[in-house]
Amino acid sequence: MTGLRRVLRRYVDTHSEFAALQVVARGLFLLVVLVIVLLFVLTFVTDLISGQNEIVIPINGVDSTVDLGQIISSFYSRASASVVTITGALTFLISAFLTTKALRDGSRRALLGADAPKSRWRDPWTFPIALGLSCFVLFTWLIALATAIRRSAWSALLGTDLSEAIVNVCKFGVILVAVAAIVFAGALVHRNVQGYWPNRRSLLILLLAAGIIMGANFFLLYTYIGALVNPAISAGIVLVFTIMLWINIVARVYLGALCWIATLARRV
Numbered sequence: 001m002t003g004l005r006r007v008l009r010r011y012v013d014t015h016s017e018f019a020a021l022q023v024v025a026r027g028l029f030l031l032v033v034l035v036i037v038l039l040f041v042l043t044f045v046t047d048l049i050s051g052q053n054e055i056v057i058p059i060n061g062v063d064s065t066v067d068l069g070q071i072i073s074s075f076y077s078r079a080s081a082s083v084v085t086i087t088g089a090l091t092f093l094i095s096a097f098l099t100t101k102a103l104r105d106g107s108r109r110a111l112l113g114a115d116a117p118k119s120r121w122r123d124p125w126t127f128p129i130a131l132g133l134s135c136f137v138l139f140t141w142l143i144a145l146a147t148a149i150r151r152s153a154w155s156a157l158l159g160t161d162l163s164e165a166i167v168n169v170c171k172f173g174v175i176l177v178a179v180a181a182i183v184f185a186g187a188l189v190h191r192n193v194q195g196y197w198p199n200r201r202s203l204l205i206l207l208l209a210a211g212i213i214m215g216a217n218f219f220l221l222y223t224y225i226g227a228l229v230n231p232a233i234s235a236g237i238v239l240v241f242t243i244m245l246w247i248n249i250v251a252r253v254y255l256g257a258l259c260w261i262a263t264l265a266r267r268v
Contacts, residue, residue, distance in 0.1 A: 011259045019106025020106065023099055026095060027251075028243065032239070034134060035239060042145070075228055101119055107255070144178075144221045148218075178214055219242075
């Protein structure tokens with residue numbers, strides 16, 4: 001049996017696909033709220049230079065003279081009005097709690113097997129982890145956004161004329177920081193479930209998964225902003241479909257990486 005078949009068999013036997021579907025179903029509204037927060041940051045970034053596009057969107061070819069500030073501010077006002085309410089806040093908290101529980105249960109099954117005990121509903125750690133998970137996802141999105149900001153916008157924000165080389169080196173550096181943070185988060189999950197830190201081969205698997213997740217972050221950011229500036233496309237519909245695709249990719253990559261790590265541990 002090849003390594004890939006072992007991983008796929010582990011994925012099926014531990015019902016990781018069902019866990020991924022649970023994460024997708026429970027995390028949709030959570031991610032919508034986080035996108036609203038991302039839009040709030042975008043309204044600030046795109047207001048740095050009047051009459052210009054401060055964001056680089058390579059896959060859409062948006063001209064630098066396009067003023068994203070007015071477009072994003074208008075959409076943010078409409079979107080936040082329907083989400084930032086008492087009902088929206090309660091739904092966000094419930095969604096974060098349920099998503100975290102699904103991730104914790106899926107992680108335990110992927111690493112320990114289908115008979116792994118589920119996390120308790122009254123576990124006092126679930127809610128803090130839920131808030132931490134939300135902040136962590138937003139952090140990785142903001143890293144992707146930081147690398148998409150033009151040099152002129154960074155110069156205006158920091159109040160000094162930055163060279164292209166310095167900006168590019170810093171962008172590459174923050175991407176490495178985000179990838180390292182994702183690897184550490186995966187290693188921390190392994191430590192909490194298995195009781196020991198992952199070995200070098202397991203860290204390489206987490207590194208591969210982190211690279212794919214960051215790629216999905218860039219896809220989410222560029223696709224969504226591209227939809228905002230295209231009047232022929234409904235940004236709201238694109239938002240839902242893009243988030244659905246993002247969370248499907250991330251959930252399966254994450255649980256698949258844990259299943260891969262578990263197969264290595266069984267062979268030792």
